[in-house]
Amino acid sequence: MDFLSRFSRRSFVKTAAATAGAAALGDALAACGGSGSSSNTITLNYWDYFVSQAPWVDNEIKLFEKAHPGIKIKKTIQLNSSYSNLYALAAKSHKLPDVAMIPPQPNFNIQVSQSWFMPVDKWANAAWKAKFPEGTFHEGNNVFNGKLYSAPISGAAPWLQLYINNKVFRDAGLVNSDGSVMIPKTWDDVTHFAETITKKSGGSTYGLGFGNSGGGQFQWYTHVFTLGAGATGGAYTMDYRVGKYTYNMDRNYYDFLSLFKEWKNKGYIYPNSVSISDEVSRAYFERAKYGMTIGGVWNQAEWTTHNFTDYSLTTLISPTETPKGYFPTSPGGTLWAIPAETKHPEEAWAWFDWLYSVDAGKRWAQQYNEDLSVFPQNNDPSKIKFKPFAAFVALGNLAKPAPDPSIRNPQTAHVEVQAVKPNLDDVIAGYYTGQLQDLQAALSDIEGRMQKAQDDAVKVAQQKGYKVSPDDYKFTDWDPTQPYITKPAQS
Incomplete structure (x- = not known):
């Protein structure tokens, strides 16, 4: 799975929504069986799977309807986990909404080829596109066959953070001379702080904790702790310097996972972390059952509703204080699109345009503290009142542009890699729980299976006539400590 573009090929804000309830398929389809309207009012059916972000959406709807009294x-x-199937069923039944979040699957270019969405070039002129950062719109990402279909809402930032419960740190004496809590920067810092918390509390509080009953958390930890070590693929992508998965070849994975297991064996990690959910884990962190946990900015909204604000955050924990790599980002991104069958394209565009406006982005970042805005002018930490979110925004310098095969060769959008099971998260879980003893062999196995899935996908695309090759994923001139601007290949 490619994590270079949040809200494009994946989104953990979306994942957070997967815990919420949703309408049953039949009810959902019935709800969008055509856009109702009175004699003077057009009603647009709009689908998303935002839950924690729902207050922002609701406010935008209120403001939009006030500005557009006829709409x-x-x-x-909808439920994120079933949204792809729901949308496909709605498309087959010709009961699509008027504006919708793009389903996670299949690849967006395939959705476009199946006429699920319409291009917006009729309205999105040069002035509209110029509002966005340079490089936002490119073939193979949100443009297909020269036509634009979508845009990003969020800016580039580290999408995972290490959260620190300030009370737990203060109780353990982990404070600086000015009274502020110590912020871990290195693997050794985390080890020392976790040990101190566990021992000083007499075992009543743990250094670290997480909730993995829904899966994914082992990859989160691996991602945050290996990127800065120089494992440029982190837990989700290949190493684009060599164009291959390197879970076994890159020693950083073995070193971190061995350390992670050591934390468990020494009792520094909450012992039921594997069996509780991420939702429960967030509550336990809030209640000071452990001092550190990993999550995303979506945690903050929930904690704020509980009046829990006494925490700090950081990210990119590395073996050394100076990281050897950063959170990889890429220009582009998608989130909403206009279904091709809408009966009200002009009104749908008005709502689409509103969601992607600079002002809506400002409220997204500065008022509702959802994420960075795609518009850099909205991301000034000094204009954000809530300190934890301002701290998140300030982490933006730890994300740097990285190679993007889809820019150099847009035809890589046709390379559909099949999911591998057991995946990396499953493998790490097996090692953590003792079901797998030989970590080196396990990493070699997952590396081989991931690479085979990638190679097979390239071969299938080639057989379909697309001009792609394994070399499309190799960028030998990339220095992961520096921003990398991917340029289209010369034809």
């Missing part, structure tokens, strides 16, 4: 927005929140 009403009927919002339906």
